[in-house]
Amino acid sequence: MLLLIFKIIFALLALSAIFTVWNKKQKTLLGPKATFFWIVLWLVITLVVFWPNSTQILAEYVGIGRGVDLVIYISIACLFYLVFKMNIKIEGLKRDLTDVVRKESLKK
Amino acid sequence: MFIAIVPAYNEEKRIAQVVSDLLKSVDSVIVVDDKSRDNTIGEATQSGAMVLQHKINLGQGAALETGHEYARSIGVDYVLHFDGDGQFCVEDIAPALEKLKESKADILFGSRFLDNRSKVPFLKKYFLLPIGRFINKLFGVVSLKDSQNGFRILNRNALEKIKITQNGMAHATEIMGLTRKHNLNYVEFPVKVIYHEYGQGIGGGLKIVKDLFLGKFLK
Numbered sequence: 001m002l003l004l005i006f007k008i009i010f011a012l013l014a015l016s017a018i019f020t021v022w023n024k025k026q027k028t029l030l031g032p033k034a035t036f037f038w039i040v041l042w043l044v045i046t047l048v049v050f051w052p053n054s055t056q057i058l059a060e061y062v063g064i065g066r067g068v069d070l071v072i073y074i075s076i077a078c079l080f081y082l083v084f085k086m087n088i089k090i091e092g093l094k095r096d097l098t099d100v101v102r103k104e105s106l107k108k
Numbered sequence: 109m110f111i112a113i114v115p116a117y118n119e120e121k122r123i124a125q126v127v128s129d130l131l132k133s134v135d136s137v138i139v140v141d142d143k144s145r146d147n148t149i150g151e152a153t154q155s156g157a158m159v160l161q162h163k164i165n166l167g168q169g170a171a172l173e174t175g176h177e178y179a180r181s182i183g184v185d186y187v188l189h190f191d192g193d194g195q196f197c198v199e200d201i202a203p204a205l206e207k208l209k210e211s212k213a214d215i216l217f218g219s220r221f222l223d224n225r226s227k228v229p230f231l232k233k234y235f236l237l238p239i240g241r242f243i244n245k246l247f248g249v250v251s252l253k254d255s256q257n258g259f260r261i262l263n264r265n266a267l268e269k270i271k272i273t274q275n276g277m278a279h280a281t282e283i284m285g286l287t288r289k290h291n292l293n294y295v296e297f298p299v300k301v302i303y304h305e306y307g308q309g310i311g312g313g314l315k316i317v318k319d320l321f322l323g324k325f326l327k
Contacts, residue, residue, distance in 0.1 A: 091322045098166055098275055102174045105140070105160045106181070 007049055014046045041078075109184045110205065111136045113175030114157070115168045116192035120146040126194050127155040133201040134188060138178055140171035148192075168258075169279025173272040180267060187267050189260040196259050200299040204261055207297050214266040214292040217252055217284075218259025222298035229303065236313060243313075247320055249284035252296055256280050259299045266292050273326070277312060278319040 021038040024030040030038070048055055048071065055067030064070045112134045116123055123139065130137045139152040143165040152159050160174055172189060179187050186205065190196055200218070208216040220226040228237075240255040260283070262270060269290040274282040287294050 087322055088325050091326055094275065095273065095326065097164065098170050098173075101162050101164050101166060102170070102177060105162055105174055106177055 010049050011046060014042045014049075017042050109136070109182075110134045110186040110188065111138055111179055111184050112188040112190045113172055113179065114139045114152075114190050114192045115142060115171030115175070116140065116144065116148050116152065117142040117165065117168075117171075118144045118146050118148060119192040120144070120148050120151050122194040123148050123157075123192050124151045124155040126190070126192055127152055127157040129198040130188075130190060130201075131156055133198050138175050139192065140174045142166060142168070142171045167275035167279075168277060169272050169282070170275040172279060176267060176270070176272065183264075184267070185264055187262045189258055189262075191258045195301050195303065197300045197302070200259065200297075201261075204259075204297045204299065207295060208261050208263065211295045212293065213295040214263050215270070215283075215287055215294045216261040217254070217294060217296050218257045218299035218301075219252065219254035219296045220257060220299065220301050221253045222296060223300075225298070225300040227303065228301070239313065243317055243320075244281055244284060247281055247285060248288065249281055250288045250294060252284060254296070255284070257299070257301070259301075274319055274323060276315065276319055278316040278323065281316065281320055282323070 018039055021030065021035055021042070025032075025035040052067070055071055057067075059065065059067045059070040062070065064073070112130045114123070114126060114130070114137060116139050119126075127137050127139065137157040138160060139148075139157040140160045140162065141149050141152070142162045149159050149161060160178060162171065162174065176187070186208070188201060188205075190201075196218070204216055204218070220228055237255060241251075244255050245251070256277075258280070266287075269292065270283055270286045272279045272282055286292075
């Protein structure tokens with residue numbers, strides 16, 4: 001019973017997260033790639049919460065012993081990728097900022 | 109016209125001397141103040157430099173490129189990169205410029221290792237700088253004896269082609285990379301470096317590698 005309540009709460013949370021992502025897309029705060037990524041991520045997480053064995057099937061298919069290990073490996077890879085993307089974004093912003101500061105310093 | 113670009117950050121104690129010494133060897137001194145918290149701007153202005161001010165601290169590479177943009181806008185013949193902390197000697201400028209003209213090179217790189225006037229700290233000489241040279245090789249830049257020397261002279265051709273995008277200390281490697289990319293002729297020249305501070309440590313070196321790596325993914 002407790003597990004079912006947890007699943008329902010999680011499903012509502014995931015639904016609200018997807019709704020937020022879609023809203024941001026409508027306001028052009030998120031690009032199509034990022035929208036796709038976040039929606040797929042929340043759908044996959046929901047799938048795993050409702051059918052935990054699904055990770056086991058996939059883990060066996062790719063030759064990893066336990067489903068939970070596969071989830072951890074994928075999560076770490078995703079986190080690394082996101083940190084990398086964020087660093088690139090920050091570098092880009094730094095360059096924009098540099099251009100502004102430089103133009104200002106050369107104005108006189 | 110021969111101008112010196114001096115990136116400066118909190119150099120109020122030494123900048124006046126550096127500027128007045130430089131004015132004996134170049135036509136004009138451009139100090140690019142990188143948001144110093146002290147009186148660097150006042151000292152530099154009083155000693156006869158033209159001062160460009162960054163409103164935010166961006167780093168030495170950014171300050172040099174600001175100086176480059178200014179130099180391009182007024183159409184200079186030669187540009188000297190010279191540190192604001194007085195670690196270089198103005199006596200090296202005239203022979204270096206002569207060498208650049210004589211060898212018909214586009215860019216001259218100062219080197220601490222072509223004579224024995226510089227007292228380079230042991231760890232830096234035998235550990236950090238060889239690592240620096242190895243990293244430079246990884247990033248495919250021109251091969252120099254001294255991979256991190258801030259003394260350079262660029263002619264107009266080099267000035268037009270070398271546009272620094274690395275704000276921090278990675279600009280030294282970037283300049284070497286752009287020299288190769290644009291097929292510029294280069295020459296190394298012995299300069300004396302006086303160490304007031306240790307300079308780049310291991311942490312600084314790692315940051316340079318990170319900046320160069322991320323820079324590869326940006327246009």
